[in-house]
Structure formats: structure tokens, C-alpha cells
Amino acid sequence: MTDTQDTGTVADGNPVAPAGARAAADVVTPELVARLTRAVVSSGGRTASHAPFTGRKLADLPESSPEDVAEAFARAREARRAWAETPVRSRAAVLLRFHDLVLARQSEILDLVQLETGKARLHAHEEVQAVAVAARHYGRWAPAYLRPKAHLGVLPTLTRVTELRVPRGVVGQIAPWNYPFELSVGDALPAFAAGNAVVMKPDTQTALTALWARELLIEAGLPEGVWQVVLGEGPVVGPAVVDHADFVSFTGSTRTGREVARGAAGRLVGCSLELGGKNAMLVLRDADVEKAAAGAVRGCFSSAGQLCVSIERLYVHSSVANIFLERFAARTKALRLGTGLGYGADMGSLVSERQLENVTRHVDEAVAKGATVLAGGRPRPDVGPLFYEPTILDGVEPPMAVCAEETFGPVVSVYRFDDEDEAVRLANDTPYGLNASVWTADGRRGRAVAARLRAGTVNVNEAYAAAYGSARAPMGGMGDSGLGRRHGAEGILKYTEAQTIAQQRLVPMGPAFGLDDEAYARLMTGGLRALKALRLR
Template sequence: MTETAAGNPTATASAGARTAAAVAAEFVTPALVERLTRGVTGSGTVAVHSPLTGEALAEVPEAGPPDVVAAFERARAAQRAWAARPVRQRAAVLLRFHDLLLRDQDEVLDLVQLETGKARLHAHEEVQAVALAARHYGRRAPAYLGPKRHTGALPTLTRVTELRHPRGVVGQIAPWNYPLELSVGDALPAFAAGNALVMKPDSKTPLTALWARRKLVEAGLPEDVWQVVVGPGGVVGPEVVRHADYVSFTGSTRTGREVAQGAAARLVGASLELGGKNAMLVLADADVEKAAEGAVRAAFASAGQLCISVERLYVHESVADAFLARFVARTRAMRLGNTLGYGADMGSLVSGQQLETVTRHVEEAVGKGAEVLAGGRPRPDVGPYFYEPTILDGVEPGMTVCDEETFGPVVSVYRFRDEDEAVDRANATPYGLNASVWTKDGRRGRRLAARLQTGTVNVNEGYGAAYGSVQAPMGGMKDSGVGRRHGSEGILKYTESQTVAQQRVVPLAPFTLGPLRYDDEGYAAFMSRGLRALKALRFR
């Protein structure tokens, strides 16, 4: 394995490391591709490349608009029988998938690394996230989806039940950066709710999603319930939105707006997790050693290609020097790895386009006066799209890296004097996805967290604590999205609610009951007395 410490000499290779080319040749065989693409149709083919080598991994079917229509037809036909199964049977499929995922994780870890170039530990974060979601919805789906009794208009006389029905066929558009978690992780609650799914994975990373589909089929999901269509986003994406009963999208804010407009035109719902320019706040009482270690995870996991990673770092001026000394040292010591196996601290960017964006943001900032404290250069000696983990100081408004999402291993450092200033600066962005607060006082950290305009806030962690707590909702405010994944919101969004109210004994209108006769005026008086009584009895 080539493992290079950023800015330092080549480090010792990890034991058991395997080259990407060797694994691709031995594992990504025509037989594997044929098995993964079984049931996936297309009018052409598209090549999948590995960013670790720049070489082609495989060719998969490429869909056009007619293929998308056919996929929705198959999904609709299969969905009826799937929805007719008791929810506990559907949930049991998720629990079996959980076990298969953990049993065969080395296969999917290889695929994630080959398709994204990320370090294996960061690929394992995806396995962890999907296993958590599978277990949670496998256990909790019956409770989330079961009939709910509510107090009626007239207690005891009006019996009210809330039912949950699947929406039908969900259209999912998944990104390349987390090809396991952001494909099957979002699909699991949709399946538990009784939906079928037509998913468009990114053309850079379809093999991982197709592997997950095969494992779900092995766990008991009917094959046609999950359709996969691979193709250009500008062609296949709008077709998915055009035919879906609900849309799940993760990607850029710009594309998210287009998806939202397409869904709104058809009056179908959509959940959108979009971009972020996430802030980490290091308070005056923070443990700077732990904060520096956490900042490395928060900023450079998956080479910064993570919507919830930290790109803005606000440090109290009293601890800035001590923190930066530790953070810079840790960043400079990070190992870049281009092989498959544990041991590397960071992997590759996914493409030449991502490398160009990162390089441009850093070079422009430096040209306008920013200082590079660590990193700051591509590493073609490690792989075609590698870039060193980079810390910038002296970033000012007007620099692209200050305001726009870089989506790479680049973090900018800013100093602040008081917490009000830090909160104001952290909130001064159109985005609102994730934030991180570091302090020795947990209560203080939680109070400050509540003032930040983000969907999730982690105290003394970068992003994993909130994201991994799957009973709680996760999503964005402002330009970072609409809707939530995880928790009750993460599954109920895939359903339509229906209220069934049964009126008994007397109608909600003037009535006669034995000797009691209520005309219009009498009925109005009867209801007024009842409303006063219900308030006095503290009915909700």
C-alpha cells in the first residue's frame, strides 16, 4: 500500500494492504457484475471508474427515459403485494439484511473504496450507519406505522383512528459520496412502510447500491420492489421525479431546487438533504487536545466529501494558539492511502472535477492573502485525485472558500472573542445542516447548540453523534434541505395518513334521542356546554 503522511516522507505500509488494481481484477469480475445487475435494464452501457487508479472497474446498463418508465411499471406491479404483507414481515427483511450486511461487509467495503476512493475506516462508517438504520426500523416500524387512536370530536361518541398507507413508488436520487448509506440507508424505511422504490444512483458509484439491492433480495425483499436505473443526472433524474409518488433526494442545493420544483408541479412530496457550510466552535474552556483530534475527524472524513463535515472552524482567541498547534500537527501527520485496507487516515477525492474545485478554492484564497497552515496541494504521486488535508488561516469574505461549499479536505480557521460573536458568525450562512461545539461544560454546550440554526448539532463530536442517533431526526434548515431522515419522521414521510372517524349514538347535528329533542338552537347550546366541559376536564 502507498501510505503517505501529508507533507511528510512516505510512511510504513499497513500489513495486509491490497492494491486497488488487484482487488478490482479479482473481485469485480464479469460474473459479479452480471449478478449485481440482474433485473437492471438499460438501452446502453456506462463505465464505472475507480478514483484510486483512474481505470475502469466495470460496465453497467445505462437507462434512458423509456427504461425509467418500465422500471416504474415493474415497481408498481410489485408494490401492491409487498404492501399487503403485515408490517412485521416487512420489518423482518430489514433485520435479516442487517445480519447479511455485517457478515459480508468486506465485500461492500471493497466496493465503496474502489468506487469512491475513501479510506476504509470512512467506508466502515457507512456500514455502521446502515446497520443502525436497519436495526432501528426493523424493530420500530410496527410501532411507527400501527393504527393510532385519537380523542374524537365527542369523546366516547366519536371513535377516531389514524392509519398509515404507503405512498406507492418512491423515486430516490442518491449521490456518490456515501453510496451505501445514502442509497440503501434511505431506502430501508421506505420499504418497511410498504413502498416500492426506483432509485437512480450516481453513475460514479452504482456497484455499491446494486450490491445492497442484492443483499436485500437475499434477505427476502421481492426483486421488483427495488428498481435501479443508472444514467446521466440531467436525463434520468427528471424522469424519476416525473413518475414518482414521493421523491427522496440527497445532493447539491442547486439540483435540489430543481427536484423540488418538479415534485411541486405534480403535487407530490419530497425530502431533500442538500449542501452545508458547517461550523465547529471551540469554546474557551474546551479540551484543546480532544478538540484538535475531533476537528481532524470532522473536517477530513471521506476527504471532506460529506455534507455534514466541518469547513469553518471558529476558535476562541484565548485557546487558538494551543488548539492550532495540535490541530496542525495532527493534520500534517495524516496518512494518505491509495490501497484497500485499514490504516490510512484519508483517501482520494472522487474525480478530476472535485480535485479542480478544491484546488481552485485553495489557490484563489492564497492569492487573496490566506495562509496555508497545512496541506494545500494535490498529490498525484499517491493517486490521480488525491489532495492533502488543508488548513487555511486568514480567510476573508469575498474568497470563494469563505462562503461556498468546497466539498473537499479544506477547513478555514477563524478566531472569536465571545460566544455571541461565534454564534452570529456560525449562523451567517444560507446553509444550516450541521454544527459542532466543543466545551468541558455539557450544559453550556447544549444551551449554545440550541442557538445554532442547523438541523443537527454535536457537542464534543463532529457529526457522528447526531447522525448515528437514528431515533432522532436528521436534516437541514434554510438552504440545506427540507424534511428529515431517521426517527419517526424518516419513515412517516414515506406514508400517507388517513383519519377514520366513526360517529356513534348521536350525530354532529340537531338530533332526537328518546325524549330529548334538539333543534338548531338547542343543538348549538348543547355543543357550547360540551365544549366548556371538555376544557374544564382538560381534554386535549
């Protein structure tokens, strides 16, 4: 394999190299790596990242120790004092300038995301879109979300109550490899807008993307010390981040999320966790089959299925199952696999040998136990070392691992149903509850079915992007899919502590003016009855 882009369909297996492709060495230069990694707090130790497209070494990176993590938090605490005192509108203005810089220089980050994750360029552009949306949203709305709020006091007019939002301090953020731009800086933006500093541990595989985002945000006006970065193995560096943080933001597996939650709980600090999913898509009997098939392709195979909100279970009404599966399989078989930089490929690579092994295990075990492959079903080393074809499985049953375990790859299992109650029951038959999708010609009906699904986001006639891209609405999981929410008011208020300031005027909250205890109790009883009669809350 070379570092140029190859594309080939699932069906024909004949990669074709396009003109004008760029090599990884032209993008990830020693100068770029040296410049970006200067920001990593490290006292020694080195590690390497590799390009999924080729398996070749991509960058030599510094490693951090637990002592380095402590130093990073000390630096962040020092820097955050002035940042917290900066007016919120000035902090928000940094995000708006960052928005413009991201869009103007998107080709740089698209190259890095592709090289570090192996995803197709269009799927990398989803991250650009998501970061721009988050920057614009919190750049515009942070002052309103954080504005002091007046509340009715216990004694109206006599008790003046104000709710303030105080930054938590230094947020410890542990970011994953699958959406390294969006799930690093995209999650950090509201923390910065709220007046916090951040110590981030991005995944080493995708560290350059996070470091590039940091550099650009500093160019937009963020003080350098406010965003510290540490790198290293999760079991070594991750617990140290949790041990020093005033709040923890984590995106990753449910297993690791439980460990993070235990660590945060032991220190009595808050955390938000976006974890795994086994997301369901329901195709109702009145769905537009062509649109649903196209939506299933996006929902199942974007970023090679390596996203938390990806569809892995597909429930189709029996009356339309045959025609839907025919269209869905045809679209899937026509997808172009591609390596390298540039638009044109429909799906990219898995990110690591571990991911490839898990996908292969799930598919091979299912087939050995009786499942049928409708499309895909095999690795594609002829395209790249970590490629696996987008795969549709029929006849999947509970003993098979792919039935209940999160695959986190380009594999979807198909099931048929005869009535909507059955479909809802099957979709909800999982400990996860992150995302779901409903397809129907009747929007009202779709929303009604959606409301019965136990998932933090449910999309009607879309797979995941409609809910995720609507940044004013909260996004997150139920059950084993996590705690807390990103986006909207919850996405920024979680990075703050609520502080209530109550000023009592004229009369005290106790007997006064010669009243004895009993008379005071009678007066307050009458007052409470009057407040209820006046419908005051």
C-alpha cells in the same frame, strides 16, 4: 500507479506500499458486474465508472432512458401491492436479517465502497455502521411507528377516531456518490418497512455499491420487484424519476435539490431533500484542546471532506487558538494518504476530477488573496490522480470563495472569536443549516450554545457521528440545507400518508331528537364549554 495500496504522510510525500494489498480486478470481476447489473432497467446504452485511486476504468454499466424509468415504475407498482399487504412485522424482519448479513459480509461492501469512492477503509466502515444502525432501528421500531393510533374524537365516546399510516406507493430515490451504501439502502430501508416500493437512481460512479446492497436485501427476503434500479446522467434520468414518483427522496446539491422540489411540487407529491452545508465547529475557551484537535481531524477530513455534514468552518476562541492550531496542524500533517484496499490509511482520494478542480480552485484563490496555509494546500498526484492534501487555511475573508461556498473536500478555514455571542453569530451567518459542532468542558454550556445554532443537528464534543448515529432522533437540514428528516419517526412516516377514520356512534353530528337548529347550536355551545372546563383536547 498500480492497483495496490500506497500510503504516505502529508509531510514527507513518500508513499510506502503495504504487504497483502488486493487489486481492483480481483474484486470487480466481469462476473460480478454482469450479475449485479442484471437488475438495472435498461433498453440499451452503456457508460463506464472509474476507480478514483488510479483513474482506470472500473466497470462497464448499462444506461437507462426516460422510457426505462417509466418501465421501472410500472414494475415497482405491480410488485408493491403484495408487499404493502405483508404484515409490518414481517417487513421489519427483512431489515433485521439484512443487518446480520451486512455485518457478516462487510468485507465485500468495504472493497466496493473504496474502489468506487476512493475513501479510506475506516471511513467506508462508517457506512457499514450507519446502515446496520438504520436496519436495526427500523427493524425494531417500524411496527410501533406505523401502528394505528386512537385519538379523542370530537364527541368523546361517541366519535371513535383512528389514525392509519398508508404507504405512499412507489418512492423515487436519487442517491449521491459520496456515501453510496448508507445513502442508497440506508435511506430506502424505512421506505420498504413502511410498505413502499422504490425506484432508485444511484450515481453511476457508485452504482455497484447500491446494486450489491439490493442483492443482499433480496437475500434477506425483500421481493425482487419491490426495488428497481435505473442508471444514467442526472439531467436525463433524474427528472423522469421525479415525474413518476409518489414521493421523492433526494440527497445532493442545493441547486439540484431546488429543481427536484419544483418538479415534485408541480405534481403535488411530497419530497425530502438533504442538501449542502457549510458546517461550523466552535472551540470554546474551556475546551480540551487535544480532544478538540482530534475531533476536528475527524470532522474535517473523514471521506476526504466529501460528506454533507463535514466541518468546513472552524471558530476558535482567541485564548486557545494558538495552542489548538498547533495541535490541529500537527495531527493534520501526520495523516497518511492511501490508495487501495485495507485499513491503515487516514484519508483517501477525492472521487472525480471535478471535485479536485473545485478544491484546488478554492485553496489557490484564497492563498492568492492573502490566506495562509497551515497544513496541506496541494494536490498529491504522486499518491493518486485525485488526491489532495488535508488542508487548513488561516486568514480567510468573505471575498474568497472558500469562505461561503461549500468546498466538499478536505479543506477547513479557521477563524478566531472573543466571545460566544460573536461565535454564534458567525456560525449562523450562512444560508445553510445542516450540522454544527461545539467543544467545551461544560456539557450544559455546550448544549446551551448548541441550541442557539441554526442547524438541523449539533454535536457537543463530537463533529457529526454522535447525532448522525443516534437513529431514534431526526437528522436533516434547515435553510438551504434541505427539507424533511431521515431517522426516527420522521424518517419513516414521511414515506406514508396519514389517513383518519372517524366512526360516529348513537347520535349524528347535527340536529336530532326533535331539536331545531337553534336548540342544537345552544347544546353544542354548552358542550364545547364543558369540554374546555374538563381540559379535554
